[in-house]
Amino acid sequence: MPFSLLKYGLSNDYPFERDADLPLPGDLKRHYDVVIIGGGGHGVATAYYLAKYHGITNVAILEKGYLGGGNTARNTAVIRSNYLTSEGVKFYSESVKLFQGLSNEFDFNIMYSSRGQLTLAHTDATVRSFRQRTEVNKHFGGRTELIDPQQIRELVPTLNMNPADMPILAGLWHIDGATARHDAVAWGYAKGATQRGIELHQLTEVTAINTSNGKVVSVDTNRGNVGCGCVVQAVAGHSSIVAGMAGFRMPLTSYPLQAMVTTPVKPFLDPLVSSSALHCYVQQTGRGEIVFGGGSDPYPLYNTRSTLELKESLIASAIEMFPFMANFKLLRQWAGTTDMTSDYSPIMGLSPVENYYLDAGWGTWGFKATPICGKTMAELVASGGKVPDLIAPFSMDRFDEFRQVNEMGATAASIRRVVMKIMPCPLNGPRNINEFVYGGEVKVMPNHRDCSDKEWAEYVFYLDNTIKVVREWWFHSASGYWFIAERHTGSDEILRTYDPSDIFTQKVVFNTAPEQGKGGGQ
Numbered sequence: 001m002p003f004s005l006l007k008y009g010l011s012n013d014y015p016f017e018r019d020a021d022l023p024l025p026g027d028l029k030r031h032y033d034v035v036i037i038g039g040g041g042h043g044v045a046t047a048y049y050l051a052k053y054h055g056i057t058n059v060a061i062l063e064k065g066y067l068g069g070g071n072t073a074r075n076t077a078v079i080r081s082n083y084l085t086s087e088g089v090k091f092y093s094e095s096v097k098l099f100q101g102l103s104n105e106f107d108f109n110i111m112y113s114s115r116g117q118l119t120l121a122h123t124d125a126t127v128r129s130f131r132q133r134t135e136v137n138k139h140f141g142g143r144t145e146l147i148d149p150q151q152i153r154e155l156v157p158t159l160n161m162n163p164a165d166m167p168i169l170a171g172l173w174h175i176d177g178a179t180a181r182h183d184a185v186a187w188g189y190a191k192g193a194t195q196r197g198i199e200l201h202q203l204t205e206v207t208a209i210n211t212s213n214g215k216v217v218s219v220d221t222n223r224g225n226v227g228c229g230c231v232v233q234a235v236a237g238h239s240s241i242v243a244g245m246a247g248f249r250m251p252l253t254s255y256p257l258q259a260m261v262t263t264p265v266k267p268f269l270d271p272l273v274s275s276s277a278l279h280c281y282v283q284q285t286g287r288g289e290i291v292f293g294g295g296s297d298p299y300p301l302y303n304t305r306s307t308l309e310l311k312e313s314l315i316a317s318a319i320e321m322f323p324f325m326a327n328f329k330l331l332r333q334w335a336g337t338t339d340m341t342s343d344y345s346p347i348m349g350l351s352p353v354e355n356y357y358l359d360a361g362w363g364t365w366g367f368k369a370t371p372i373c374g375k376t377m378a379e380l381v382a383s384g385g386k387v388p389d390l391i392a393p394f395s396m397d398r399f400d401e402f403r404q405v406n407e408m409g410a411t412a413a414s415i416r417r418v419v420m421k422i423m424p425c426p427l428n429g430p431r432n433i434n435e436f437v438y439g440g441e442v443k444v445m446p447n448h449r450d451c452s453d454k455e456w457a458e459y460v461f462y463l464d465n466t467i468k469v470v471r472e473w474w475f476h477s478a479s480g481y482w483f484i485a486e487r488h489t490g491s492d493e494i495l496r497t498y499d500p501s502d503i504f505t506q507k508v509v510f511n512t513a514p515e516q517g518k519g520g521g522q
Helices: 003-008 041-054 086-100 102-106 124-139 149-155 182-195 236-246 308-321 323-327 367-382 389-394 453-461
Strands: 031-037 059-062 117-121 144-147 170-174 199-201 206-212 215-221 224-233 253-262 272-275 280-284 290-296 330-340 347-349 356-360 422-425 429-432 436-441 469-476 481-488 494-498
Touching: 031 041, 041 059, 041 182, 041 356, 041 367, 059 182, 059 224, 086 102, 086 124, 086 367, 086 389, 102 182, 117 124, 117 149, 124 144, 124 170, 144 149, 149 170, 182 199, 182 367, 206 236, 224 236, 224 367, 236 253, 236 330, 236 356, 253 308, 272 308, 280 308, 290 308, 308 323, 308 330, 347 367, 347 389, 356 367, 367 389, 422 481, 422 494
Parallel strands: 031 059, 031 224, 059 199, 117 272, 224 356
Antiparallel strands: 117 170, 144 170, 206 215, 215 224, 253 290, 253 330, 272 280, 280 290, 347 356, 422 429, 436 469, 469 481, 481 494
């Protein structure tokens, strides 16, 4: 709570705040020391810490829409640090600590609410994984416990202990779980940054990134060209598109992520409750609304449409956990675009372009990292490219070296295969797309016997991931049939499908028997 709010909360003499809003729009300068592409939470946090701790104020934040109008405005505001790996726990624990002091630091109420997060275990395997997560969290400073069904009943008395005939065996109780107003966080950082002389330019879209001798020299915008000393990319779901302007690909895939909220009801739920088995998490806001969220859509798409199928699926899962919520009324539904890595960890640090720094790969966990991301990215920029130890494990070259930081099991809810769309299968005819599994882009595979690790990593991990017609692998589960589809990743229109034999003339065999007399390994 800000001290000023406490001081004047019961007083009729509340001081009028002069210059409360952001500065009026101004002209772009010809050159900035730092250009930050993206005016969401991460972009404005980086600018704020550059000014506050490093005295760097010749900075422009370029946002093609409005402040915090992308994924910052579309997330469900969950804050937690109960991850799987030591790298993840240490990183997100620092973010939680920073969140706890932001209201006082901004003198601006971000409505931080420490409530705890409860993740449900329905199988013995999940209980074992939760026990491991508990010990990792404790070792690296997180407050997480494994609790039994009786403790869960006491913590959430209204919870159905046998949802969808899957008895709750245990729970991962994360004491530090919390929520905060996402727009308040963005405005607090933006206000603090602009008060220190940093420029925020909304409705300013970057259209090209110009390089010379492996370095960024300027960016083109819809308002003209801007020279720069370095660039920070913080554009979430559009990371691959902007990176392409700088001349390189990233190991990212962009998926829609949907959520919804009910009309307000009386308070009954304090903790955040999630179940990966039901692909759903539920929380109640300070205003009494119930927020439902789940996993990403099952295949890549640059589109923030909401779907009836996911709405029905999420509501069904939420009602399994809290049956009385069947009587609640839905208020609204929305979606954002997530940039997912294969190991469910972010990409932070250096890029193939010398003075171009990356803040990407945030998937479904970007909001909770806002403060520590801004702080460490500011350190990276101010040091001229020296990567802070805390984010060194999240470098993009980890994919080239096959040293992923696997956080897949730490997600609150996994990908949902619930979409009402017809896929024209070459073998089985038109079928519901839920019968199929997306298999990735069709790419030319290098010779696995003599290619380098870098070439193989490029094939396995790196994608164009842009808005265009893409050739993709799809698999029909019931018949075991692989085929190719050409689909537009912006409109989701399927242009045509065909058998792989139309373009492939031979089958690649990986388990070739050893030559006579040379033996084989076990």
